[in-house]
Amino acid sequence: xxxLIAEDDAVTAELLEATLQEFGYRVTIARDxxxxxxxxxxxxxxxxxxxxxxxxxxxxxxCRRIRQRRWSGYVYVILLxxxxxxxxxxxxxxxxxxxxxxxxxxxHELRVRLSVGQRILGLESRDLTIxxxxxxxxxxxPETGAYxxxxxxxxxLLAEELGRTGTLAEEIxxxxxxxxxxxxxxHDIGKVGxxxxxxxxxxxxxxxxxxxxxxxxxxxxxxxxxVASINPEAxxxxxxxxxxxxxxxxxxxxxxxxxLRGEQIPLCGRITALxxxxxxxxxxxxxxxxxxxxxxxxxxxxGRGTQFDPRVVDAFLELQDDFELIRAxxxxxxxxxxxxxxxxxxxxxxAPLVSADLxxxxxxxxxxxxxS
Amino acid sequence: xxxxxxxxSCTFDPWELLGRCLxxxxxxxxxxxxxxxxxxxxxxxxxxxxxxxxxxxxGGLAHRIKGAAANVAAHGIHEQAGQLETVLRMRMDxxxxxxxxxxxxxxxxxxxxxQSTSLLSLQAAR
Numbered sequence: 418x419x420x421l422i423a424e425d426d427a428v429t430a431e432l433l434e435a436t437l438q439e440f441g442y443r444v445t446i447a448r449d450x451x452x453x454x455x456x457x458x459x460x461x462x463x464x465x466x467x468x469x470x471x472x473x474x475x476x477x478x479x480c481r482r483i484r485q486r487r488w489s490g491y492v493y494v495i496l497l498x499x500x501x502x503x504x505x506x507x508x509x510x511x512x513x514x515x516x517x518x519x520x521x522x523x524x525h526e527l528r529v530r531l532s533v534g535q536r537i538l539g540l541e542s543r544d545l546t547i548x549x550x551x552x553x554x555x556x557x558x559p560e561t562g563a564y565x566x567x568x569x570x571x572x573x574l575l576a577e578e579l580g581r582t583g584t585l586a587e588e589i590x591x592x593x594x595x596x597x598x599x600x601x602x603x604h605d606i607g608k609v610g611x612x613x614x615x616x617x618x619x620x621x622x623x624x625x626x627x628x629x630x631x632x633x634x635x636x637x638x639x640x641x642x643x644v645a646s647i648n649p650e651a652x653x654x655x656x657x658x659x660x661x662x663x664x665x666x667x668x669x670x671x672x673x674x675x676x677l678r679g680e681q682i683p684l685c686g687r688i689t690a691l692x693x694x695x696x697x698x699x700x701x702x703x704x705x706x707x708x709x710x711x712x713x714x715x716x717x718x719x720g721r722g723t724q725f726d727p728r729v730v731d732a733f734l735e736l737q738d739d740f741e742l743i744r745a746x747x748x749x750x751x752x753x754x755x756x757x758x759x760x761x762x763x764x765x766x767x768a769p770l771v772s773a774d775l776x777x778x779x780x781x782x783x784x785x786x787x788x789s
Numbered sequence: 790x791x792x793x794x795x796x797x798s799c800t801f802d803p804w805e806l807l808g809r810c811l812x813x814x815x816x817x818x819x820x821x822x823x824x825x826x827x828x829x830x831x832x833x834x835x836x837x838x839x840x841x842x843x844x845x846x847x848g849g850l851a852h853r854i855k856g857a858a859a860n861v862a863a864h865g866i867h868e869q870a871g872q873l874e875t876v877l878r879m880r881m882d883x884x885x886x887x888x889x890x891x892x893x894x895x896x897x898x899x900x901x902x903x904q905s906t907s908l909l910s911l912q913a914a915r
Contacts, residue, residue, distance in 0.1 A: 428824045428827055435819075436811065521859035524809060
């Protein structure tokens with residue numbers, strides 16, 4: 418990663434440069450704030466270490482100038498200073514600095530503070546990546562409105578409840594809930610690879626068409642796996658992949674694409690499966706009316722231990738009033754994911770896009786209820 | 790600072806410099822050389838700025854010397870440059886000459902200390 422150093426003192430600049438190069442960073446040095454600001458405008462630098470006191474433009478002034486402009490991504494600024502005391506910290510933060518490093522700097526502290534900066538920048542890129550992928554997923558989804566918002570709200574509710582009580586409390590903490598909330602909207606991203614004639618068909622799918630439709634789990638998982646393989650530390654991509662792959666698996670092993678059973682199915686997939694079915698049941702489709710909340714509860718209750726993890730169903734039953742509230746809250750609400758709907762070329766084939774030994778569809782998902 | 794003698798407690802700490810340079814004596818030697826070169830230039834400019842009573846420039850230079858000295862573990866210069874910066878910024882004119890002379894004296898002590906130190910042998914001794 419590139420780091421820009423704004424430092425008029427050649428000694429400190431050389432020491433910083435050598436230390437950062439040792440840590441694997443690519444370093445550029447600007448001799449004052451003005452030169453640094455010019456370099457930042459190139460768009461190459463998102464990590465900046467700036468001295469406080471420099472000719473032409475001081476560190477705090479550089480921070481202010483950075484914050485006044487729109488950039489393609491967040492610019493993380495560490496102020497290097499021999500100023501100590503609360504007043505300086507307040508002045509620096511007020512100017513837009515993200516962190517401080519006191520002179521003389523300790524190399525190990527420098528490394529840790531840069532890691533923090535990278536983590537923050539990584540979070541931003543994570544949220545943007547998820548948002549972009551969710552927009553893509555939404556662009557191919559026949560549902561309208563706040564479908565993805567509902568799904569992630571349902572997932573969050575279920576995960577929080579499961580984390581509070583029972584045997585899954587060990588596995589689910591606040592971080593898990595947050596990750597699930599972020600990634601659940603990507604569960605159907607594989608639908609970008611399903612032809613319109615299947616995806617939008619306003620009638621029951623034939624068995625051949627349904628075989629095509631089922632491949633959205635594999636297409637989504639493979640897409641996310643490809644991204645995850647070049648970002649091995651991105652946990653969210655692994656969870657997103659698991660959700661995309663397994664949200665149509667059934668607890669009794671009769672789901673698809675892999676016929677996983679029980680705890681072979683990742684927890685995030687088991688949670689999203691219930692949220693997705695509840696939403697499908699209670700939503701109107703062009704080929705079916707919205708079922709009542711009570712009907713949906715009945716269907717999910719009947720699926721306890723067969724289609725769904727019993728603990729997830731129990732959590733749902735505890736929270737069913739909240740589910741109904743979320744459904745009402747997002748009914749007819751505009752979606753942050755809404756965008757232009759993409760269409761596949763007419764020439765798209767219905768032939769399977771990914772070969773897989775898929776199981777026969779369960780009645781709930783064979784088109785008879787209009788849910789896929 | 791030693792309160793009894795009014796002298797800095799340690800002029801130069803080569804071990805500390807080596808630590809700041811991740812244990813690399815070549816880097817420490819390079820940084821030290823750069824510091825000595827920059828110090829000589831900055832002291833000349835500082836003297837000139839004081840001579841024309843340009844206290845803003847002089848204060849900035851004293852500040853830079855202070856920061857660079859801290860990074861190379863030149864504690865004596867760091868302290869004296871810090872005092873000079875205060876004198877310049879607070880316009881304590883009556884203390885200016887003495888503080889300036891103290892900084893020059895500390896520069897001399899630092900050079901002696903550096904000449905008697907071999908960073909490579911320090912590293913080998915580890």
